[in-house]
Amino acid sequence: xxxxxxxxxxxxxxxxxxxxxxxxxxxxxxxxxxxxxxxxxxxxxxxxxxxxxxxxxxxxxxxxxxxxxxxxxxxxxxxxxxxxxxxxxxxxxxxxxxxxxxxxxxxxxxxxxxxxxxxxxxxxxxxxxxxxxxxxxxxxxxxxxxxxxxxxxxx
Ligand code: FES
Ligand code: FES
Numbered sequence: 001x002x003x004x005x006x007x008x009x010x011x012x013x014x015x016x017x018x019x020x021x022x023x024x025x026x027x028x029x030x031x032x033x034x035x036x037x038x039x040x041x042x043x044x045x046x047x048x049x050x051x052x053x054x055x056x057x058x059x060x061x062x063x064x065x066x067x068x069x070x071x072x073x074x075x076x077x078x079x080x081x082x083x084x085x086x087x088x089x090x091x092x093x094x095x096x097x098x099x100x101x102x103x104x105x106x107x108x109x110x111x112x113x114x115x116x117x118x119x120x121x122x123x124x125x126x127x128x129x130x131x132x133x134x135x136x137x138x139x140x141x142x143x144x145x146x147x148x149x150x151x152x153x154x155x
Contacts, residue, residue, distance in 0.1 A: 002066045006031065007075035017063035022046045024062060025072060033073040033102045037130070044129030047103035048072050054110035073102035076109060084154035085109050088146035096133035104129050108143055112150055118143060 002013040006029045013024060025034050025048065034057060037045030041059040048057045049071040076083040082090070085108050095101045107129050115122045123140050131139070 002062055004065050004068045004070060006070045007072055013062055015062070018061045020058050021048075021050075021060040021062060021065045021070070022057040024065070025057060025070070029072075031072050031074050035099055035103060037100065037103075042130065043100065043103075044107055045100050045103040047106040047129065049106060049110065052110075054107050071106075073106055076105070078155075083109070084149040085112070085142075085146045087154075088142040088149060091145060092138050092142035094135050094138040094142050096131075096135050100129060100131045100133075104131065104139060108139075108146060111143070112147055115147075116150065117147055 002017065004011055004013065006025065009029075011024075011029060013028065022034060022036060025031050026036070034048055035045040036058065037043035039058050041056045044056055046057040047054055049055070050060065050065070050068050052069075077086060083105075085105050089095065089101065089105060094104075107127060111118070111123075111127050115126065120140060123143055127139075127143065
């Protein structure tokens with residue numbers, strides 16, 4: 001039996017331990033903000049946080065999620081109050097089709113912990129989620145704005 005927590009809620013799982021965590025998040029926990037893109041760890045559409053690390057959940061088998069604390073896009077706002085990265089995304093009008101964006105935002109939340117004052121080069125090198133709509137310029141602006149909001153104490 002695998003026990004895990006998703007967005008603070010406890011779950012038990014006794015199915016196939018090779019099943020990707022992404023399937024569990026979408027099908028068992030019914031949290032569909034996290035998206036399936038490539039399925040091979042390349043695009044980042046499935047990015048969630050496990051024990052505080054940003055990971056691509058399509059590559060994590062359930063066996064590795066044992067006792068894990070998982071956070072998805074649904075967890076980062078506080079009721080009506082959006083997370084500062086979400087606010088920056090809206091301000092810079094980032095999403096086009098929107099499909100990749102929950103993964104982009106989850107990757108950005110973690111990225112800004114490691115790079116609180118990122119350069120464009122940092123973003124290009126370490127923010128590697130793919131957007132098939134090509135919203136990279138808007139994302140770069142939103143990441144800089146989010147860094148500014150964070151430095152001003154936004155939560
Ligand atoms: S769906 Fe997981 S990285 Fe693309
Ligand atoms: S906004 Fe369409 S894939 Fe990124």
